[in-house]
Amino acid sequence: MTGVSILGAAQTRHVGRRDDANYMELAFEVVEELLARTGWTHDRVGTVIGASSDFWDGRTISEIAIQDAAGAAGKSASKVSMDGAFALVYAAARIASGAFQTCLVVAHGKASEGNPRKIANAGFDPLYQRPLGIDDHAALGLQARAFLEGRKLSPSALAESAAQSREAAARNPNAHRRETRHVLEADPLHDDEIAPDSDGACAVLLGASTFGGVELAGFGCATDEHALGARDLGQAGVLPKAAQEAYRRAGLGPREIDVAEIHDASSAQTLLWREGLGVACPVNPSGGAMGAQPGFATGLVRVLEAYERIVRGEARTAIAHGMTGFVGQAHCVWILRRRS
Amino acid sequence: MDVAVEGRIRIPYRWPAGRAGGMFLSLLASEGRFVGSRCAPCRRVAVPPTSRCCRCHVECAETVPVGPEGTIVTWTSSPAGLFALIRLDGADSALLHRIVEASEVRTGMRVAAVFEKERKGSILDVAGFRPTGGVR
Amino acid sequence: MNVAIIGSGQTNHRSRRLDVNAPELIDEAVQAALADARLAPDGIDAIVVGNMEHFEGIHLSDLWAGEGTGAVGKPQIKVATGGTTGSSLAQAAYYLVASGFYRTVLAVGWERLSDSEGETTTGIVTAFDPIYERPTLAGAVSGLAILACQYQAKHGTKPEEAALVVVQARENAAKNPHAHLKQAVAAADVVKSPLLSSPIRYLDMCPTSDGACAVVFTSDPGDRRCAWVRGVSSRHNHTYLGDVAEGAADFIHTLQLASADAYRQAGIRDPRNDIDVVEMYEPCTWAALDWAEAMGLCGPGEAAGLWASGTARIDGGLPINPSGGVLCANPIGATGLIRVAEASMQVRGTAGACQVADVETAVATGFGGSFWNEVMIVGARKS
Numbered sequence: 040m041t042g043v044s045i046l047g048a049a050q051t052r053h054v055g056r057r058d059d060a061n062y063m064e065l066a067f068e069v070v071e072e073l074l075a076r077t078g079w080t081h082d083r084v085g086t087v088i089g090a091s092s093d094f095w096d097g098r099t100i101s102e103i104a105i106q107d108a109a110g111a112a113g114k115s116a117s118k119v120s121m122d123g124a125f126a127l128v129y130a131a132a133r134i135a136s137g138a139f140q141t142c143l144v145v146a147h148g149k150a151s152e153g154n155p156r157k158i159a160n161a162g163f164d165p166l167y168q169r170p171l172g173i174d175d176h177a178a179l180g181l182q183a184r185a186f187l188e189g190r191k192l193s194p195s196a197l198a199e200s201a202a203q204s205r206e207a208a209a210r211n212p213n214a215h216r217r218e219t220r221h222v223l224e225a226d227p228l229h230d231d232e233i234a235p236d237s238d239g240a241c242a243v244l245l246g247a248s249t250f251g252g253v254e255l256a257g258f259g260c261a262t263d264e265h266a267l268g269a270r271d272l273g274q275a276g277v278l279p280k281a282a283q284e285a286y287r288r289a290g291l292g293p294r295e296i297d298v299a300e301i302h303d304a305s306s307a308q309t310l311l312w313r314e315g316l317g318v319a320c321p322v323n324p325s326g327g328a329m330g331a332q333p334g335f336a337t338g339l340v341r342v343l344e345a346y347e348r349i350v351r352g353e354a355r356t357a358i359a360h361g362m363t364g365f366v367g368q369a370h371c372v373w374i375l376r377r378r379s
Numbered sequence: 380m381d382v383a384v385e386g387r388i389r390i391p392y393r394w395p396a397g398r399a400g401g402m403f404l405s406l407l408a409s410e411g412r413f414v415g416s417r418c419a420p421c422r423r424v425a426v427p428p429t430s431r432c433c434r435c436h437v438e439c440a441e442t443v444p445v446g447p448e449g450t451i452v453t454w455t456s457s458p459a460g461l462f463a464l465i466r467l468d469g470a471d472s473a474l475l476h477r478i479v480e481a482s483e484v485r486t487g488m489r490v491a492a493v494f495e496k497e498r499k500g501s502i503l504d505v506a507g508f509r510p511t512g513g514v515r
Numbered sequence: 516m517n518v519a520i521i522g523s524g525q526t527n528h529r530s531r532r533l534d535v536n537a538p539e540l541i542d543e544a545v546q547a548a549l550a551d552a553r554l555a556p557d558g559i560d561a562i563v564v565g566n567m568e569h570f571e572g573i574h575l576s577d578l579w580a581g582e583g584t585g586a587v588g589k590p591q592i593k594v595a596t597g598g599t600t601g602s603s604l605a606q607a608a609y610y611l612v613a614s615g616f617y618r619t620v621l622a623v624g625w626e627r628l629s630d631s632e633g634e635t636t637t638g639i640v641t642a643f644d645p646i647y648e649r650p651t652l653a654g655a656v657s658g659l660a661i662l663a664c665q666y667q668a669k670h671g672t673k674p675e676e677a678a679l680v681v682v683q684a685r686e687n688a689a690k691n692p693h694a695h696l697k698q699a700v701a702a703a704d705v706v707k708s709p710l711l712s713s714p715i716r717y718l719d720m721c722p723t724s725d726g727a728c729a730v731v732f733t734s735d736p737g738d739r740r741c742a743w744v745r746g747v748s749s750r751h752n753h754t755y756l757g758d759v760a761e762g763a764a765d766f767i768h769t770l771q772l773a774s775a776d777a778y779r780q781a782g783i784r785d786p787r788n789d790i791d792v793v794e795m796y797e798p799c800t801w802a803a804l805d806w807a808e809a810m811g812l813c814g815p816g817e818a819a820g821l822w823a824s825g826t827a828r829i830d831g832g833l834p835i836n837p838s839g840g841v842l843c844a845n846p847i848g849a850t851g852l853i854r855v856a857e858a859s860m861q862v863r864g865t866a867g868a869c870q871v872a873d874v875e876t877a878v879a880t881g882f883g884g885s886f887w888n889e890v891m892i893v894g895a896r897k898s
Contacts, residue, residue, distance in 0.1 A: 041616070058381040093595070094574040097388060099567060099642040100597035100883065106751050113767055115749045115776070117603050120568075120577070120593040128616070129592060129607055135614035136516070138747070156459065162574035165394050166404075166536065167427055167502045168475045172459050180455025181464055188453070188486050225457035260561075260590035264433055265578040268464045268473035269425075272453065277588060284590075368578045369591065384646050392572040392630050397536030430539050433587040436556040 040288070043131040044252035045375065046141070046244045047077035048343040053215040053239035053331035056151040062096055062240075065147050067108035069240040073143070077244055081110030084244070085139035089118035090126035090146035090335045094158050109145045109242075122146075122302070123241065123339025124361020124371040130245050131255055141246045148334020150236035159365060164266045175304070175365040176233055178267055180225025182366045183307035185273030187227060194227045200306040201232045201329065208326025215239075215331040232306040239333030241340045248378075253349050256291065256356070256376040259284025262369045275315025278370045282316045285358075285372040293317035296374070297354035300341035302362040303327045316358060316372065324348065338362065342373055349377045396500075399428040402442065407505070408498040413446040415470050426470040445469040448491045449508070450515045454484050465490055465508055479507030489513035516734050517897050518612045519741035520863075522552025523856035528695040528726035528844040531629040537566075537576065541583030541625050541727045544849075548621065548729035551865070553739060559731070560617040561590040563607045565600035565624040566848040569641050570631055584623050597642065598798065599749070600624055601728065601851025602881020602889035608732040609744050609891070618735050624849035625727035644755060655798070656720065658886065660712035663801035665761055667714055669816070672804065674714060676819035678705035680800040681718055681842050683822055687829060688839025690868035693853075695724040695844040705800075719800040726846030728853045742859035745876070746777035746892035770809040770880065770888035777890040778811075783876070786811040791874040792834045792861045794854040796882040797841050806880070807835070829871055837861065837869040851881030851889065858893050 049072035051057075051065060060068065066089075074080060087109045089102045098104070102118040105111070119126035123146035130142040150158075159175035187194060198221075208214035219231035248254060261277035261284070264270055286292060296318045303309040309329060313322050323329070325344040328337050338361020345357035355377045363369040396404050399416055406414055416428030416439035423432065424443050431438050446467035454463035463484065464473035478484050479493055490508035498504035524547025526532070532540055549556065562584050564577045573579060577586075577593035584591065592611075596603040601624040608622040643649045666672065682702055688694035700718055708717040732744070750769035760766065774786070783789040793812065797803035804818035812833060813821055821827045827835040836842075838857040841850055858877035860866040875896070881889035 041614075058383065092574070093568045093641075097386070097641065098645065099569040100595075102596065103642065104644070111751055113750060113752070113772065115773075116751055117594060117606060117749065118596060120595040125592050128590075129594070129610065132607075132610040132614035132616050135616065136610050138610070138613070158574065160459075161572065162578075164579060165573050166396050166400050170501065170503055171462070171475060171477060173462060173475060174457075174459045177455055177457040177459045177462050180457050181453045181462060184455060184486065185453040185464075223456075225455050225459075227455075260592070262562075262578070262581050262586040262589060262591040264587055265575075265581055266472070267475050268452075269433075270472075272464075280588065281590075364575060364578050368575075368581075386645050386649070388569070388641055390569070390572055390631050394571070394573075394630055395533045395536055397539045398534070399539075400536055429582055431542055431582065433582050433585075436585055 041131050041135055041255045042248050043134045043245055043255045044248045044250065045255065045346045046246045046250055046252040047073055048243045048346050049073035049076055050213055050241040050340055050343055051239045052213045053237040053333050055215065055217060057149065057238040062147050062149045063104040063108050065149065065240040066105050066145050069242045070109055070145055073242040073244055079244060084110060084143045085141045086114055086133050087111040087116040087143045088126050088130040090121065090123040090339065091118060092120060092335050094161055095148060095150065095153065095334050097153055105145060109143055121363040122335050122337060122361040124342060124359060124373060125260065125363060127342060127373060128258055128260060128371065134245055134247055141244065143242060143244055144339065145242040146336035146339040147240035148336045149238045150334060151238050155236045168267060176225040178365050179233060179305040180228050181267060182272040183228045183305055185271060186307045186311055189273035197232045197306040200309045204309060204323060204326050204329035207324055208330030211325050211330055214326045228305055234304045234328040234332040237331045237333040239331060239336055241336045241343055243339060243342060253346050254376045254378050255373060257285045257289030257374045258372060260371045263367065265368050272366055275311055276367050278312060278315030278367060281370040281372045285374050289374040291356060291374060294319060295356055296320050296358050297356050298324060298348050299358040300325060300344045301327055301360045302338050302341055303329050304365060312360060316360065318358060338371065345375050349375055399430045403427045404500040408500040411494045412444065413467055415443050415445045417441040417443045423471045424469060425472050426467055426474050443469060448489055448511060451486055451488045451490060453486055454478060476505060477507040480509040487514050489515060516613045516615055518609050518732055518734055518744045519736045520730055520859040520893060521733055521736045521739045521741055522548050522731040523729065523859055524548030524551055525693045525728045525853060525856060526726045527693050528724040528846055530724065532725040537625065537627060538580055538583030541580055541623055544727035544729040545584060545623060548731055552731040554731060556585050558619055559585060559621045560619050561611060562586050562621045562623060563592050563594055563604050565593065565595045565604040566626060567595055567597065567600060570847060571627050572631060596887060597883035598847060599851055599881040599883030599887045599889050600848045601853060602855065602891065604852050605730060605855040605891050606747055606749060606889060609747055612732050612734050619731065619733040621729060621731055622852055623729045624852040626846040626848040627725045628723035628847065629725050648755065656712040656715055659799050659802055660715050661760065662805055663714050666801055666805045672819050674706045675702045676823065677719065677800040677804060678702035679822040680803045681705060683827055684836055684839050684842040687837050687869060688843035691838050693844065694839040696722055715799050715801065721798045721841045721845040724844050724846040726844065726849055728849040728856055730852055730856050740863045742862035742893040743897045744891065745894045746781035746890065748773040748776035749887065749889040751887045768809050769886055770806050773888045773890045774810045777892050781892040787833060790876050790878050792837060792871045792877045794838060794857045794879045795836055795840060796851055796854055796880045798882060829869060834871045837866065837871055854879035854881060855891050862893050862895050
């Protein structure tokens with residue numbers, strides 16, 4: 040129990056390029072949509088937490104440009120330099136502390152402005168791994184092979200999982216429509232088994248549970264070793280630990296989860312993280328990150344998708360999972376629950 | 380009309396390898412060999428070595444020779460390169476590097492480091508790892 | 516929920532720490548903080564870290580740092596907001612504990628400005644809007660130069676008067692084992708030093724340093740000597756440099772607003788007399804003058820007098836930056852956190868030769884290159 044609830048959420052459509060808008064305009068778009076949907080106004084929002092990456096934005100303190108869009112001028116605000124699911128922890132803490140009643144969380148990703156593989160390369164161990172030219176796709180390839188071989192699965196398991204993600208994404212009007220050719224990209228992963236690089240943004244309004252909304256029943260975070268090779272990439276690493284903390288805080292077990300939105304950067308991760316969470320429910324009805332991956336907004340979109348399933352009456356409980364680090368070096372698990 | 384301004388961020392950097400890393404890279408350069416660090420409580424041998432064990436939070440006092448050969452734990456071929464995670468003999472963690480001089484790559488293959496003639500104290504002092512013909 | 520600081524640690528900040536990598540640098544501060552807090556590593560429930568990725572050129576530097584912060588297996592959240600990184604870390608740690616989510620949180624900030632060829636400037640240039648500002652007036656000094664010009668025009672303060680801020684800072688830093696710049700300077704040296712961006716001269720400006728700082732926040736201090744968090748606030752402005760100009764229609768003095776909010780939380784009605792010591796984030800001498808006024812420590816145009824009269828001395832009526840402040844050590848990801856650490860040391864009585872007598876209430880500020888200002892007030896009493 041956190042005492043904090045989600046009062047509303049909005050996302051942009053996620054696409055390959057938003058040449059018509061810079062990232063602050065994406066944030067503005069999604070915040071305006073959120074306020075319109077919820078009927079809230081900036082003056083009634085107590086605080087703001089952003090989620091953004093200086094490297095992906097090509098700008099130190101890139102959050103500077105977000106504050107106007109998010110209504111932060113004159114307010115106490117901050118940001119988290121990780122996936123949006125982690126920003127939600129800080130946001131919820133600001134409310135649970137009693138210092139604020141409401142908090143706006145906004146996250147964005149605009150991979151089209153830079154070279155995603157080069158940017159990703161900068162996220163690997165600088166002394167021993169980055170000089171080799173490793174990038175996120177290659178790291179996902181290493182992980183996918185370790186996963187298949189560790190479980191003695193054939194690569195068709197990845198193809199089947201990718202097909203399910205595609206079908207779900209096809210039903211999601213906000214998912215990233217892209218062309219793939221089913222060619223090997225990072226053996227054993229094909230291009231359609233790796234999440235796309237998307238431009239998009241997401242905003243969520245949190246409030247003290249006295250306002251109503253969908254309850255943030257619990258959360259858990261955990262960090263793993265950074266270097267590739269420090270652990271078996273084919274195992275779920277610290278995800279079960281993060282999940283256990285979430286279940287404990289929520290007073291629920293994995294079998295009580297009705298739907299899970301997972302941050303899956305590859306089809307191997309769709310299967311691996313589901314196993315790590317211990318759930319038996321349907322996974323990624325939105326298509327997951329495989330359907331759209333707008334940088335650090337990806338985990339916040341998972342929260343939005345989980346929230347909407349509950350609001351629409353399709354689920355009573357849901358998991359939203361976010362990740363930072365291309366192969367799961369840090370996990371954040373949220374459990375949402377409909378108020379009875 | 381969509382207007383875009385082009386730019387580039389070009390900043391040169393120099394990252395000190397530190398105590399454990401400095402030792403690892405110096406030995407690689409001067410003697411063409413690998414070492415790891417062993418944590419006293421958990422006995423885990425980390426390659427490259429670290430000054431403190433991430434899991435036990437104690438300083439790793441012991442330096443352990445590892446390699447020169449190792450076993451491929453996993454690999455991938457991608458536009459960025461042909462990479463493998465290699466567990467050097469005696470190590471518990473795996474080292475990331477490239478595979479070279481290979482017509483095929485499989486998990487479990489035995490590999491050995493190919494060293495550059497001129498070495499400066501960098502992971503690139505090793506050009507890559509080549510299969511030795513064995514499998515584990 | 517009441518939150519206390521029970522320990523802190525810092526490296527000895529220097530121009531270049533070529534002997535350690537980032538995790539090892541962090542480890543020094545973390546081990547010192549754990550020892551000061553009398554805590555084993557497993558006493559830490561969660562970690563908040565801060566570091567500016569462009570300054571070192573390392574993306575996801577928080578994940579690499581896990582080896583030094585002790586993050587493996589634990590929750591770790593990265594909060595990086597430019598110059599305010601350190602103070603934002605302290606705020607995040609405070610809220611994470613005050614929320615009841617975690618009992619004990621370690622805040623760790625670090626920077627290695629020597630890693631990049633241009634030190635701060637090359638990284639910080641990228642903070643500026645790439646379309647309108649990056650090609651022209653980008654850099655750490657630009658916004659501060661605007662502020663200093665305005666202050667000088669408004670009050671007619673002479674450079675020799677502003678220089679007294681760094682003269683005092685260096686005198687204090689000589690007593691601080693962690694400080695980077697300890698050498699004494701005279702006002703005459705300052706006004707002859709090279710001009711950076713008028714009116715700011717080289718010796719008016721803070722250095723860039725390699726260093727780390729760690730602070731332990733908890734809701735369960737047991738019998739440890741505490742510095743209780745009494746006020747927490749931040750205010751932001753400045754999307755474009757023009758927002759810094761006081762003549763702008765929507766100008767907000769973010770430090771004034773943040774201070775007022777924090778004072779209200781802490782029950783401070785008369786800052787000049789209710790506050791016992793200030794650790795101010797002063798990136799240059801002129802800023803210290805403007806911000807002493809914004810914080811209500813003196814009237815408009817009177818700030819130079821705080822230093823000229825000796826009021827700001829360690830043994831004066833209102834000591835300002837007994838540690839030597841940012842003018843004497845600036846590892847950016849840590850700097851704001853160092854202010855909080857030093858403020859807590861003053862309250863806990865562990866500031867050594869920099870110790871001010873009888874400290875009940877200490878104020879720490881953080882400033883960042885977006886004219887973000889953050890204030891944290893710590894005190895000897897819980898409320």
